Amino acid sequence: MKLSDFDFHLPEELIATRPARPRSSARLLHAEGGQLADRHVFDLPGILRAGDLLVLNDTRVIPARLTGTRRRGEAEARIEVTLAAPKGEGLWTALVKPLRKWREGERVVFSPRLSAGLEGREGEMAVIRLEAEGDLDAALAEAGAMPLPPYIASRRPADEADRQDYQTIWAARAGAVAAPTASLHFDAPLMAALEAAGVERTHVTLHVGAGTFLPVKVDDVSEHRMHAEWGEVGAEAAAAIARAKAEGRRVIPVGTTALRLIEAAEGKVWDGETDIFIRPGYRFRVADGLMTNFHLPKSTLMMLVSALMGRERVMELYAHAIEEGYRFFSYGDSSLLIPD
Structure with a gap:
């Protein structure tokens, strides 16, 4: 596939430079079973099923x-x-x-x-x-200072608010130089509501590297080589994933970082560096869906969500998001993607 297959026009005013407040008030585009719904992140307890397993990245961003x-x-x-x-x-x-x-x-x-x-x-x-x-x-x-992505840093400098805004509420293990941004939408009330709804969760670690900001420079995407990032799937997370798969429950990573890690590890206990590149044609072994923000044109993350949902479907979703004024990128709105 060509790099141009993952391009789209994004109006500049849709690039978010500050997060929604409260965090869970961000909008959520829910795509599942051929259906599409405009919701909010705080609606997740009523959207997800009891027994769904959310996989969360507990990396902590350093002021890099x-x-x-x-x-x-x-x-x-x-x-x-x-x-x-x-x-x-x-x-x-x-x-x-x-x-x-x-x-x-x-x-x-x-x-x-x-x-x-x-x-x-x-x-x-x-x-x-x-x-x-x-x-x-x-x-x-x-x-x-917090390492805001270039598309935010070019519009304003990082400030004290970013030290909290650009960090998940469960951040524990220091080492990332970019946030697992899909997780920025979770706050304490939402976590309590998810637990009450029977939605399970487990934590893994992937230290997101600065290479995540590097553009794809080849036209034939199969020639692109991903940067390596260190990650770990511990015994507790691997056991939770194994139980969910054995019982027919859905495993839904929150963010592309968590998805890439559990796919690289195949859901098993693992630690080391991964440069896994997920693009159309990839067969998912662990993830049954994905919660993720809206990504840059011609990025490897556009290729990842296209592998999960199909390129044409993703382009339809993004066209809808742009038409409806969803906010894009790290501080923007989110989506819940469950393939047919």
């Missing part, structure tokens, strides 16, 4: 966007860094702008407590070594 100064004699340069993935012993892969102005061995100072040196490169990514006075997490919290 840093702005610092590189000095070379009398000359100074502003350097922007987005941490991508830890490599151990203080090393990180990172997106750096402009990388050409940072030489190996030079230091960039982000705050009185935090700086970094350039160690090398891995393709389009830099390898840097972070050094902090005292606790690194505390130094990052002071100097860093």
